[in-house]
Amino acid sequence: MAHIRIAGLALALSLSVAQANEADGLWTFLDDFSGRLDVRAIAIDGERSWLKDSFGKTRFGNGEDLEGRFVLANAALVWQPQVMDWNLAGYVHAQANPGQYNGVDLVEAFLKWKPVPESDTRFSVRGGVFFPPISLEHDGPAWTPTRTLTPSAINAWVGEEVLVLGVEGTVRTLVDEHELQLTGAVFQNNDTSGTLLTYRGWAMHDTLATMFGDFAIPDRGPAWSGFYATQAPSTEPAREVDGRFGSYLRLDWTPPGPATFNVLYYDNHGNPEVVEEGQYGWRTRFVNAGVAVDLDEDTELLAQYMNGETVMGHWMPPEGWMADVGFASAYVLVSHQFECGLLAGRVDWFEVRDRNYEWIDDNNDDGWAGTISWRTPVREWATVVAEALYIDSDHPARVDQGHEPSQQELLLQLALQIDFK
Amino acid sequence: MRPAVAFVMVLLWFSTAARAGDVNVYVHTDDGHPVADAVVTIVPASEIGAAAKFSWPMKVVQHKLAFDPFVLIVPVGAQVAFPNFDSVSHHVFSFSPAKKFEIELYGRDETRSVAFPTSGIVALGCNIHDNMSAFIYVTDHPFAAKTDAEGKATVTGVPAGTATADIWHPRSTAPGQRVAQSLVVSPGTTTLTRELELRAQRKVRHGSY
Ligand SMILES: [Cu+2]
Numbered sequence: 057m058a059h060i061r062i063a064g065l066a067l068a069l070s071l072s073v074a075q076a077n078e079a080d081g082l083w084t085f086l087d088d089f090s091g092r093l094d095v096r097a098i099a100i101d102g103e104r105s106w107l108k109d110s111f112g113k114t115r116f117g118n119g120e121d122l123e124g125r126f127v128l129a130n131a132a133l134v135w136q137p138q139v140m141d142w143n144l145a146g147y148v149h150a151q152a153n154p155g156q157y158n159g160v161d162l163v164e165a166f167l168k169w170k171p172v173p174e175s176d177t178r179f180s181v182r183g184g185v186f187f188p189p190i191s192l193e194h195d196g197p198a199w200t201p202t203r204t205l206t207p208s209a210i211n212a213w214v215g216e217e218v219l220v221l222g223v224e225g226t227v228r229t230l231v232d233e234h235e236l237q238l239t240g241a242v243f244q245n246n247d248t249s250g251t252l253l254t255y256r257g258w259a260m261h262d263t264l265a266t267m268f269g270d271f272a273i274p275d276r277g278p279a280w281s282g283f284y285a286t287q288a289p290s291t292e293p294a295r296e297v298d299g300r301f302g303s304y305l306r307l308d309w310t311p312p313g314p315a316t317f318n319v320l321y322y323d324n325h326g327n328p329e330v331v332e333e334g335q336y337g338w339r340t341r342f343v344n345a346g347v348a349v350d351l352d353e354d355t356e357l358l359a360q361y362m363n364g365e366t367v368m369g370h371w372m373p374p375e376g377w378m379a380d381v382g383f384a385s386a387y388v389l390v391s392h393q394f395e396c397g398l399l400a401g402r403v404d405w406f407e408v409r410d411r412n413y414e415w416i417d418d419n420n421d422d423g424w425a426g427t428i429s430w431r432t433p434v435r436e437w438a439t440v441v442a443e444a445l446y447i448d449s450d451h452p453a454r455v456d457q458g459h460e461p462s463q464q465e466l467l468l469q470l471a472l473q474i475d476f477k
Numbered sequence: 478m479r480p481a482v483a484f485v486m487v488l489l490w491f492s493t494a495a496r497a498g499d500v501n502v503y504v505h506t507d508d509g510h511p512v513a514d515a516v517v518t519i520v521p522a523s524e525i526g527a528a529a530k531f532s533w534p535m536k537v538v539q540h541k542l543a544f545d546p547f548v549l550i551v552p553v554g555a556q557v558a559f560p561n562f563d564s565v566s567h568h569v570f571s572f573s574p575a576k577k578f579e580i581e582l583y584g585r586d587e588t589r590s591v592a593f594p595t596s597g598i599v600a601l602g603c604n605i606h607d608n609m610s611a612f613i614y615v616t617d618h619p620f621a622a623k624t625d626a627e628g629k630a631t632v633t634g635v636p637a638g639t640a641t642a643d644i645w646h647p648r649s650t651a652p653g654q655r656v657a658q659s660l661v662v663s664p665g666t667t668t669l670t671r672e673l674e675l676r677a678q679r680k681v682r683h684g685s686y
Binding site for chain 2: 087138140145170172173174175312313314350353477
């Protein structure tokens with residue numbers, strides 16, 4: 057009898073230990089998740105948004121009946137599992153919002169191997185789906201900018217059309233107090249990059265490309281539709297059509313002092329003559345240069361300049377590629393940390409130069425924008441952001457929809473961002 | 478121990494204590510800002526051979542994705558605890574010659590200890606969070622303290638007489654990140670003010686990648 061009782065006690069004890077372990081395991085598992093909920097109130101004075109088939113450069117535009125109510129801007133879930141023994145870290149970012157093609161979709165998903173450094177020279181490798189390291193603004197959770205709500209024109213475009221499936225390696229070292237970092241990658245699934253930039257022009261919004269989603273191309277006139285008869289009415293940003301590999305290379309230089317510099321060259325090696333289900337390969341190449349400076353302990357300056365070109369379609373005499381444009385943009389963002397919050401101001405400039413067939417599809421785009429943003433934490437897990445975004449642009453293709461080529465857009469947003477951790 | 482020997486030792490201790498003083502060291506930048514986390518060591522000209530022993534806790538906490546304290550002075554041979562108060566994991570490492578190690582700290586209060594048997598500076602990093610950084614200053618000198626937010630360090634019980642004040646800071650531009658200056662320690666309170674040139678603080682900007 058005593059034996060049975062002891063055995064029963066041992067069983068109960070081991071069961072409760074196992075249960076405790078299981079609970080621990082569940083907690084550890086849940087700790088690998090974090091989330092961000094972003095709800096906004098908005099006021100608009102500007103044309104209908106590009107996300108609604110028009111040429112408006114902002115995320116929210118006229119004609120959507122959005123004023124006077126709350127809008128779910130995004131709900132993001134991030135899973136970051138760790139296998140420390142193997143120096144492996146995973147990163148999976150899924151999100152839901154009414155503006156994207158699929159209600160719920162994946163954005164980034166990669167596995168990173170980062171051995172414990174044994175000297176000032178360190179390296180890491182990651183593989184999967186990710187945004188190339190171009191943006192200086194996106195250091196928030198779930199690839200969000202942390203100084204403003206709306207990223208610059210450059211990084212808004214990276215977020216919508218530069219999502220790659222690839223392998224990236226990084227080496228970082230110190231040479232006489234100068235930190236040098238070299239990053240290189242080969243990738244696929246970014247053949248359509250350049251489609252929106254060409255057919256729509258630059259835009260400023262915080263909508264992200266998703267792995268299985270697409271974006272509508274603004275409606276154009278009958279001449280355009282005839283010329284591009286084989287182009288689908290929407291573009292899939294994470295699409296492989298030609299089987300070729302693209303690549304990028306980035307160099308970071310941080311001398312002693314408050315500034316850091318980087319330059320990146322990207323070439324998707326797309327084959328412009330390949331078309332698959334209406335998705336063309338676009339040969340897109342660009343250079344991006346970035347600088348970040350701490351002006352003083354609480355004031356920071358970020359700036360980027362991007363210059364590139366893209367072609368698609370067939371070579372059609374006399375003028376050449378069906379689409380052939382050069383694009384450039386730059387911004388300067390200054391932010392100052394006050395005791396009660398962060399004030400940020402940014403000026404953007406952008407242009408797209410159409411190089412041929414302007415009489416069929418005029419893809420020129422010119423403009424500038426001013427953004428002013430105030431961000432203040434209200435709880436440890438909640439932040440309120442108020443932002444005014446003004447864009448003044450000239451885009452001749454607006455005539456195809458019966459609008460003036462020159463438009464001024466004003467978007468006021470008040471956001472409540474809630475972080476789950 | 479024979480009572481006579483004990484008596485002589487107590488006497489000796491009293492006589493040295495009587496001739497000991499406190500040293501207040503103020504460290505600031507050239508534009509007058511106080512420098513926190515500078516390690517001040519007072520080395521008496523005639524080394525007294527006492528073992529280092531410090532009153533603060535021998536631990537480096539991980540809290541809100543940062544190490545606390547940023548600089549910890551420990552005696553040679555100290556056992557330092559690394560409690561993780563975050564719910565996320567940390568992978569603490571050092572490749573400094575004074576102590577090479579790595580420890581994996583899973584979330585929710587996991588603690589590990591590491592021994593530091595060699596004097597020197599141990600730079601800590603976290604392999605998961607690039608911007609986590611801290612220093613363990615392992616010393617065999619008994620008279621050491623670090624500056625607070627006001628730039629002030631108080632080293633107590635220093636034998637009176639000539640000594641060297643050695644000041645180290647991770648961002649000092651001086652060779653070996655340290656400067657030295659001689660002083661005379663008086664039995665009361667001795668005050669020393671020292672200017673230090675610092676490199677700009679370097680933020681880690683790697684975004685979410
Ligand atoms: Cu960490």
